[in-house]
Amino acid sequence: MRGLQKRSRRTAGRNDVDNLDLDVEPGEIVALLGQHGSQATLLGILAGRMHRDGGYVRVLGSDPEHAGASWRSSIGVVASQRAHRLPHTARELVRETARWHRAPRDPDEVLYDLGLRPVRHVPARALSPDQQRCLDVALAVVGRPQLLLLDGPTRGLGTAATRDIHAVVRSVRAAGTTVVLSTSSPEEARLLADRAVVLAGGRCLALDGPGRPDPGSAAVRLSWTCGGVVLEVYGGDPAELATELAHDPAGGASTQLLGATA
Amino acid sequence: MSAVGWRPATMPAQRSRWILPAVWRTRLELRRLGREPVALLTTLGLPVLVQLAAALPRVGPALTAVAGGTGRLTIGLVTIGIMLCSFANIAVGTSDEVMDGTLDRLRGTQLPLSAYLAGKAMLALLTSLALAATLLVLGMVLTGLTLPDRPAAWGWLALFLVLGTVAGTGLGVAAAAEPRTWMTVPAVYLVVAVLALASGSVVDPQRMPLWVSDFGLPFPVRWLGQGLRAELLPGQVTSFDLGTAGGRWPVVGVLAAWAVVGLVQGLRGIRRMRDDAR
Numbered sequence: 001m002r003g004l005q006k007r008s009r010r011t012a013g014r015n016d017v018d019n020l021d022l023d024v025e026p027g028e029i030v031a032l033l034g035q036h037g038s039q040a041t042l043l044g045i046l047a048g049r050m051h052r053d054g055g056y057v058r059v060l061g062s063d064p065e066h067a068g069a070s071w072r073s074s075i076g077v078v079a080s081q082r083a084h085r086l087p088h089t090a091r092e093l094v095r096e097t098a099r100w101h102r103a104p105r106d107p108d109e110v111l112y113d114l115g116l117r118p119v120r121h122v123p124a125r126a127l128s129p130d131q132q133r134c135l136d137v138a139l140a141v142v143g144r145p146q147l148l149l150l151d152g153p154t155r156g157l158g159t160a161a162t163r164d165i166h167a168v169v170r171s172v173r174a175a176g177t178t179v180v181l182s183t184s185s186p187e188e189a190r191l192l193a194d195r196a197v198v199l200a201g202g203r204c205l206a207l208d209g210p211g212r213p214d215p216g217s218a219a220v221r222l223s224w225t226c227g228g229v230v231l232e233v234y235g236g237d238p239a240e241l242a243t244e245l246a247h248d249p250a251g252g253a254s255t256q257l258l259g260a261t262a
Numbered sequence: 263m264s265a266v267g268w269r270p271a272t273m274p275a276q277r278s279r280w281i282l283p284a285v286w287r288t289r290l291e292l293r294r295l296g297r298e299p300v301a302l303l304t305t306l307g308l309p310v311l312v313q314l315a316a317a318l319p320r321v322g323p324a325l326t327a328v329a330g331g332t333g334r335l336t337i338g339l340v341t342i343g344i345m346l347c348s349f350a351n352i353a354v355g356t357s358d359e360v361m362d363g364t365l366d367r368l369r370g371t372q373l374p375l376s377a378y379l380a381g382k383a384m385l386a387l388l389t390s391l392a393l394a395a396t397l398l399v400l401g402m403v404l405t406g407l408t409l410p411d412r413p414a415a416w417g418w419l420a421l422f423l424v425l426g427t428v429a430g431t432g433l434g435v436a437a438a439a440e441p442r443t444w445m446t447v448p449a450v451y452l453v454v455a456v457l458a459l460a461s462g463s464v465v466d467p468q469r470m471p472l473w474v475s476d477f478g479l480p481f482p483v484r485w486l487g488q489g490l491r492a493e494l495l496p497g498q499v500t501s502f503d504l505g506t507a508g509g510r511w512p513v514v515g516v517l518a519a520w521a522v523v524g525l526v527q528g529l530r531g532i533r534r535m536r537d538d539a540r
Binding site: 047049069070072073075076077079082083084085086087088092096097099100101102123136139140143 | 283286290293294297298358359361362363364366367368369370371372373374
């Protein structure tokens, strides 16, 4: 698998992605922090479900917008949460999805990993929101995707579901899958991701992220590239910082950040 | 975890790449309908209830009078039933799949969209067939309907049924994939009701203003009803049917045209769906 390179831009609006550059290495877990709209847009473009206004995007060697069925089936997508409406059971849905993939995982194993085994015979729409979210993840990973895109996979979930989803994300990465996920929690990014990207005002304000989990410190370390200056920030809430930065001209941002790191 | 009962080789070989998925999809759709009591009632239950009501002492004659005869009533119900089973049920079911992201997920697999559509069409066809058979048998038992004994008539009926359900399925999927929000569940049933009324199948066309039946003329329901009446009630061809008569081929032509339009629109609808189109 090739890394992804993407440079996309949309005009006006809070869901912008503006002149964003990002390379993701195979087998990496990258967390997107910052404005939710931009995260969703970026993930939508990567999944080939949204049109981009410009720029160059390659995901697994193809342009997502024009890639075919076999490309799409090598991408697992967990979109922002929507309530399930089907009367089929969790197990039926996962098995059915597995059926349409070339080398699927064992559906029962996937259900077990996500804590859905006890409720596998319950209709999807009767599951709790946490269980439905776990089912979303199950449906995305059962096809053994090369790339897994998750839009706020643990947003609003309880600890058990969050723990299960984190474990599954780690295990698919261990099996070689690249993961890009959006989150509003720097803590989650620190725990799970190799790198974090902070999006604000549609721009990539910060690259390089929390690094490996740092047991000694709860703080987040971010290294920023802003206006050509590379900065490092310890602690603080990167999403908040990034939002502030978005409203300032580049020079101001640099000063502010330098102050923060000093 | 053990993998008992699970066969990893799931994608069928080259040749059966389309047929097998379509069969699996049909099974899944049937299972789904079996678990949806509301959908069962609105698609299969309602026409049967009306047909049963036709045997009641007071309601029966009133219904028959509106429809213009017991035979016409049964055939009108078959026509509406086919619309409910294909267009309405498929539109409602598909719009659920659009809204909860099921269709997005299916797009992320190797399932051919045509097999997905075929599953829908098979569901519509099987339910239409079951409903039509039930209604005709009830019509025979309750109101003395006589069925044709010529095999050719049944051949034509089968052709009309297939074309009608395929057209309805395609249009139903297209309606569900419609990104604008007006295509809601009530809107779907409103469309069915308006077209059924304008088709002259359930209301005696001689009691309808001319503009109503003219309005119904381009739509497939009108032609489906006309085709069914021509085969099932050969002795009762009215001036309404004669006005558009010319044998069975015009009926076949109109229904086939709608079936093609429906399939193309349905496929296009689910293919162009994107997150930012909604």
